[in-house]
Amino acid sequence: MVVTFVRLRFRILANGLRGQGSRVALFVLGAVIGVGLGVGGWFVFAVPGLADSERAAGILLPLGGGALVLGWLFLPLVFFGVDETLDPARFALLPLRRRTLISGLFAASLTGIPAIATLVATLGMVETTRRLGGLGASTVAFVGVVLGVLLCSALSRAVTSAFSTSLRSRRGRDLATIAFALVAALLGPLQLAALAGAEHADWDRVADVAAVVAWTPFGAPYTVGLDVAEGRAWAVPIKLLLVVAAIAGLLWWWSSTLERAMVGAAGSSRRLPTLDTGLPVARLLFRWLPRNRFGALVARDVRYWWRETRRRATLITFSVVGIFLPVMLALSGTGASATLLFVGAVAAINLANQFGFEGSAYAANVAAGVPGRVEVRSRAAGFSVYVIPLLLVIAVVVGFVSGSPASIPSSFGTLIATYGVGLGIILPTSVRAAYALPDSTNPFAMSSGGGLAKGLLTFAAILGAIIATLPVQLAAYLLGDVWLWAGLPVAVAYGTAAYLLGSRLAGDLVDRRMPELLAAVSPHR
Amino acid sequence: MTVPVQRSADDGPAMSLQGLVKQFDTKLAVAGVDLDVPASSFYGLLGPNGAGKTTTLSMAVGLLRPDAGRALLLGYDVWADPATAKGLIGVLPDGVRLFDRLTGAELLAYHGLLRGMDAAVVDQRAQELLDVLELGAGNRTLIVDYSAGMKKKIGLACALLHGPRLLILDEPFEAVDPVSAALIRDILQRYVAGGGTVVFSSHVMEVVERLCSHVAIMSAGAIRVQGTISAVRGKRSLEDVFVEVVGGRTVTGSELAWL
Numbered sequence: 001m002v003v004t005f006v007r008l009r010f011r012i013l014a015n016g017l018r019g020q021g022s023r024v025a026l027f028v029l030g031a032v033i034g035v036g037l038g039v040g041g042w043f044v045f046a047v048p049g050l051a052d053s054e055r056a057a058g059i060l061l062p063l064g065g066g067a068l069v070l071g072w073l074f075l076p077l078v079f080f081g082v083d084e085t086l087d088p089a090r091f092a093l094l095p096l097r098r099r100t101l102i103s104g105l106f107a108a109s110l111t112g113i114p115a116i117a118t119l120v121a122t123l124g125m126v127e128t129t130r131r132l133g134g135l136g137a138s139t140v141a142f143v144g145v146v147l148g149v150l151l152c153s154a155l156s157r158a159v160t161s162a163f164s165t166s167l168r169s170r171r172g173r174d175l176a177t178i179a180f181a182l183v184a185a186l187l188g189p190l191q192l193a194a195l196a197g198a199e200h201a202d203w204d205r206v207a208d209v210a211a212v213v214a215w216t217p218f219g220a221p222y223t224v225g226l227d228v229a230e231g232r233a234w235a236v237p238i239k240l241l242l243v244v245a246a247i248a249g250l251l252w253w254w255s256s257t258l259e260r261a262m263v264g265a266a267g268s269s270r271r272l273p274t275l276d277t278g279l280p281v282a283r284l285l286f287r288w289l290p291r292n293r294f295g296a297l298v299a300r301d302v303r304y305w306w307r308e309t310r311r312r313a314t315l316i317t318f319s320v321v322g323i324f325l326p327v328m329l330a331l332s333g334t335g336a337s338a339t340l341l342f343v344g345a346v347a348a349i350n351l352a353n354q355f356g357f358e359g360s361a362y363a364a365n366v367a368a369g370v371p372g373r374v375e376v377r378s379r380a381a382g383f384s385v386y387v388i389p390l391l392l393v394i395a396v397v398v399g400f401v402s403g404s405p406a407s408i409p410s411s412f413g414t415l416i417a418t419y420g421v422g423l424g425i426i427l428p429t430s431v432r433a434a435y436a437l438p439d440s441t442n443p444f445a446m447s448s449g450g451g452l453a454k455g456l457l458t459f460a461a462i463l464g465a466i467i468a469t470l471p472v473q474l475a476a477y478l479l480g481d482v483w484l485w486a487g488l489p490v491a492v493a494y495g496t497a498a499y500l501l502g503s504r505l506a507g508d509l510v511d512r513r514m515p516e517l518l519a520a521v522s523p524h525r
Numbered sequence: 526m527t528v529p530v531q532r533s534a535d536d537g538p539a540m541s542l543q544g545l546v547k548q549f550d551t552k553l554a555v556a557g558v559d560l561d562v563p564a565s566s567f568y569g570l571l572g573p574n575g576a577g578k579t580t581t582l583s584m585a586v587g588l589l590r591p592d593a594g595r596a597l598l599l600g601y602d603v604w605a606d607p608a609t610a611k612g613l614i615g616v617l618p619d620g621v622r623l624f625d626r627l628t629g630a631e632l633l634a635y636h637g638l639l640r641g642m643d644a645a646v647v648d649q650r651a652q653e654l655l656d657v658l659e660l661g662a663g664n665r666t667l668i669v670d671y672s673a674g675m676k677k678k679i680g681l682a683c684a685l686l687h688g689p690r691l692l693i694l695d696e697p698f699e700a701v702d703p704v705s706a707a708l709i710r711d712i713l714q715r716y717v718a719g720g721g722t723v724v725f726s727s728h729v730m731e732v733v734e735r736l737c738s739h740v741a742i743m744s745a746g747a748i749r750v751q752g753t754i755s756a757v758r759g760k761r762s763l764e765d766v767f768v769e770v771v772g773g774r775t776v777t778g779s780e781l782a783w784l
Contacts, residue, residue, distance in 0.1 A: 280630040280651040281637070281644045296638035300624060307626040307667070360621035364683070366588055367618065368639040369611035515590040522621065
């Protein structure tokens with residue numbers, strides 16, 4: 001039965017690639033990157049073994065493994081989404097027991113590139129253990145590493161599924177916000193430990209942290225081999241039990257949220273219809289918007305960012321990451337300004353597939369012949385309604401947390417500059433590289449390759465934004481105190497200019513490629 | 526820009542498709558369609574599933590770029606001068622989503638303003654349409670929660686809102702219950718009586734037979750027969766003509782014995 005699921009996954013993947021040159025290229029590129037990361041990771045994790053250092057192994061294996069698991073928790077939510085080649089909702093009508101369905105979907109999810117790359121990378125730990133403790137230890141380590149991959153995959157599935165369920169219900173969205181905050185907060189201590197340890201070269205403290213992590217499900221699968229090598233074989237069954245229990249718990253969690261999602265897909269009543277007496281135009285448009293085409297487009301976009309699950313997930317994720325990341329780094333004393341560059345660029349990246357969000361509904365705008373520039377600028381404006389106040393909040397919070405309120409205007413300037421430059425890069429990309437999102441109930445769902453496309457775009461755009469804002473950064477560095485008051489207007493002007501350039505380019509692209517864009521974002525029927 | 530410049534009916538056909546071709550990967554979906562729709566006609570485009578009706582209409586309204594051919598709407602080439610041509614027509618596409626996270630009233634307001642209409646006119650017409658189509662002017666249900674029939678009705682309302690002289694509707698009667706279908710029929714008949722032109726696709730013979738002045742039968746990406754309904758039908762029923770033109774298969778009784 002499990003084999004059927006795996007075969008089905010590959011069949012769908014192959015059919016999706018057939019005759020689609022760009023998708024094949026993307027898939028191959030993804031495989032190459034996956035292999036590269038896997039092999040690179042293998043060498044990193046094999047280093048303590050090659051150097052014959054038990055102490056280094058005791059630090060690297062639990063912390064590196066733990067970071068991997070955290071990455072599986074965090075990255076699908078923020079950047080990549082989960083590969084949903086097999087959409088669980090499609091199985092709703094089949095007479096499958098839940099156990100069969102879950103094990104099938106789980107097995108299929110393990111055949112993806114990320115899971116294989118993770119396995120390859122962590123096999124480096126097996127090599128380390130073999131050199132330190134011989135064949136017996138490495139066999140145990142191998143079991144641990146395999147369990148580790150299972151844990152990673154189960155974790156990402158369970159968390160994205162749970163989030164999509166709670167994001168769909170209106171009552172649950174506050175809950176989702178809080179849970180997200182917790183996830184982000186979880187990252188904090190790890191970063192702090194890593195930073196503090198690295199800065200002060202206080203390896204004893206790091207070793208203490210590593211020893212603790214080794215006893216959590218995050219580090220346990222990666223340290224069992226080491227335990228054998230160091231003569232603590234008694235710890236192995238306990239740790240394995242811990243990991244297996246964690247996997248079982250996650251799978252149970254996944255299956256329970258999945259069931260709700262599947263039922264929800266068949267027929268859902270969001271809220272009781274109540275009567276509204278306003279006039280249609282006043283109900284669509286906010287008071288502050290002009291009563292014309294641009295106003296209607298912006299109003300629709302603003303409403304969509306909140307009403308549509310995928311966009312809401314994007315927005316909430318960005319809010320939490322955007323606030324927590326700089327604050328965490330500001331608390332640890334360094335790097336807050338670097339993360340501001342990152343946050344501004346990531347804000348713009350949320351629009352990387354802006355046309356894919358509503359899919360074929362874009363046909364309405366095509367049929368009405370909306371000019372490209374109006375289309376692109378209204379979308380940027382709709383998103384900015386949320387983002388610009390948020391960036392202001394981030395600047396203020398970071399300013400106070402890092403103890404230099406005077407830098408708030410220039411920080412805000414940096415954020416606006418990177419956001420503007422990011423938009424300048426992303427808006428044309430969003431027209432050229434639009435892709436259809438699967439018609440799934442899971443807002444984190446990606447078709448095969450979609451996650452990679454998004455990830456690549458993200459890194460390219462961050463890099464581009466950072467390079468393009470170099471003049472502003474250089475000015476900030478050279479001018480010192482003058483920048484504190486001159487920074488805001490200069491940076492805002494810089495960001496605005498980049499945005500105007502990008503939106504003009506994107507608008508012309510839309511005018512030329514309207515039907516092609518519509519075809520690109522319409523899911524295959 | 527609320528009322529586009531109109532041309533008189535004798536200027537020529539309301540819609541004229543000339544040699545439209547569309548190839549998808551390996552499949553030739555539309556293999557050269559020529560079709561003239563006279564002004565003030567009620568034109569039915571018939572065809573089995575997969576005949577290329579949706580592809581043809583998508584190319585006619587500017588949603589899908591043809592590989593070859595031209596599409597003239599009220600005399601304007603939709604691919605050479607999209608802004609003008611698109612402003613003159615109302616479209617109900619099939620198989621694409623609406624902006625379904627809006628309520629019915631919000632969607633109508635959106636379409637109205639998108640077409641450059643005055644806000645007061647949008648309000649007045651939108652409420653009237655919601656009322657006549659029994660969608661409830663004060664209804665706050667999001668369109669995503671509408672029934673299939675209600676979705677068709679709100680889509681039709683969006684196409685009618687700006688008072689176009691040519692309506693191009695893809696499967697307007699699909700998934701619509703008999704009561705709503707009768708309502709839509711009445712609205713469309715009044716629209717044609719008032720000088721408008723309707724082109725719609727369907728595979729339901731009864732509707733076409735009852736409504737249309739003209740009909741074209743499409744199969745495998747080409748128009749097989751076209752003309753006034755009496756000329757196409759002759760003395761037979763439209764269904765007989767359709768099956769003969771399309772070449773359907775009949776069940777003899779030996780297959781599916783297990784049923």
